[in-house]
Amino acid sequence: MFWHGPCLQPIGMRSMNQLLKLGLCVICALTFSVARTVQGKQAATPPSGRxxxxxxxxxxxxxxxxxxxxxxxxxxxxxxxxxxxxxxxxxxxxxxxxxxxxxxxxxxxxxxxxxxxxxxxxxx
Incomplete structure (x- = not known):
């Protein structure tokens, strides 16, 4: 068991793993979203001398x-x-x-x- 924050409520190992998985999923989703947006802007705005x-x-x-x-x-x-x-x-x-x-x-x-x-x- 881990203790967190000022309220000193225990967080079980299972809950900690679920939070980590959720966090990784959110980070991956944001990364792909940003990459796709950047790629779309590059296609929409050709460089000078296009x-x-x-x-x-x-x-x-x-x-x-x-x-x-x-x-x-x-x-x-x-x-x-x-x-x-x-x-x-x-x-x-x-x-x-x-x-x-x-x-x-x-x-x-x-x-x-x-x-x-x-x-x-x-x-x-």
């Missing part, structure tokens, strides 16, 4: 500046963070030529324009 904000453009480069490419009629801006690749090797925007076939992974910016994340020069 698939809906991404666009893939493939075609020939029809115009080029130091800060943009025009591909398939779409002007795509580039930044210092834009990765350029050709044959699996890194290149720079100066290596991209008008007439090159490219595949561009871009994100839509708040003003609706496209900003290149990755530009891959494809073999013609």
């Amino acid at each position: 698939a809906a904000d991404r666009e893939s453009v493939q075609g020939k480069v029809s115009a080029k500046t130091e800060a943009s490419l025009t591909v398939d009629g779409k002007v795509i801006t580039t930044t210092g963070a834009t990765a350029f690749m050709k044959d699996g090797k890194p290149i720079t925007i100066s290596d991209v030529r008008v007439g090159d076939k490219v595949k561009v992974g871009a994100t839509k910016v708040t003003d609706g324009s496209l900003q290149a994340v990755m530009v891959e020069v494809l073999n013609s």
Whole structure:
């Protein structure tokens, strides 16, 4: 027998085990409930750069500046963070030529324009 609290009423071992089991069940139920809620919120609120904000453009480069490419009629801006690749090797925007076939992974910016994340020069 165990004694608890100021009233000094004995609690039998059987009652103690039942209380522990009940407590564990409540803790497990709360844990699963919280995990499910968090999982639901993650699905409902996609991270920035989610698939809906991404666009893939493939075609020939029809115009080029130091800060943009025009591909398939779409002007795509580039930044210092834009990765350029050709044959699996890194290149720079100066290596991209008008007439090159490219595949561009871009994100839509708040003003609706496209900003290149990755530009891959494809073999013609």
